[in-house]
Every structure is written in structure tokens, then in C-alpha cells.
Amino acid sequence: MNELHQHILSKSVYVGVFLILLVLLVLTVAASSVHLGPLNIIVAMTIAVVKALLIILYFMHVRYSSRLIWIFAGGAFFWVGILFVLTMTDFLSRDWLIVPGK
Numbered sequence: 001m002n003e004l005h006q007h008i009l010s011k012s013v014y015v016g017v018f019l020i021l022l023v024l025l026v027l028t029v030a031a032s033s034v035h036l037g038p039l040n041i042i043v044a045m046t047i048a049v050v051k052a053l054l055i056i057l058y059f060m061h062v063r064y065s066s067r068l069i070w071i072f073a074g075g076a077f078f079w080v081g082i083l084f085v086l087t088m089t090d091f092l093s094r095d096w097l098i099v100p101g102k
Helices: 011-033 039-059 067-093
Strands: none
Touching: 011 039, 039 067
16 A cells, blocks of 8 residues: 655644754753863753754654654664764773863
8 A cells, every 4th residue: 555645744833843943052052151071962962862853853754754764764863873872982982181271
């Protein structure tokens, strides 16, 4: 069977998601100016993941797609998570030199 139905979202949903993304943008800028020590990277990544989820779910229409699309989108998101973890293991395993004047 062919399931080529398309779920139409209202403009208010798009505007709402856009406004949430703008708030998250302001949070990103505000978080970059606050010194939280080792929590800076966690806060930045959390905000980035929330923004990515909003874009994937609403602007890429995954929220109302079939289970197969959910599986592939979830697999891609899981793979990006693996890449972030591998990157962070390299980042955390290095000794950082303190540069005078910075």
C-alpha cells in the first residue's frame, strides 16, 4: 500500500517553533558569556541537542512521518551522539596548558 499522505502544519506551529529556537539562540549566547567551568560544554551541547530535535521534528516533518522514517532519523541521531562521545573522549583526555594573559 502507498502511504503518501502529508501532514500539514499550521503557520502558528512554525512560528511557535521559530520563537522557541530564537529563545534557545539567546540562551546559547548568554551561556557563552557565563563562566560555568566544566559545565559550559554540557550546557552548550544540551541547548544544541534541543535545537536539533526541534528542527528535525518540525521543519523536517519527522514528527508526523512513518515508523521507518523515525527509525532512520533515530539511527542518524544516535550515530551523531556516538561521534560526540568520541570527540569528547579526545577533548577530555588532553592536558590543557594555561597561557599567560588569557
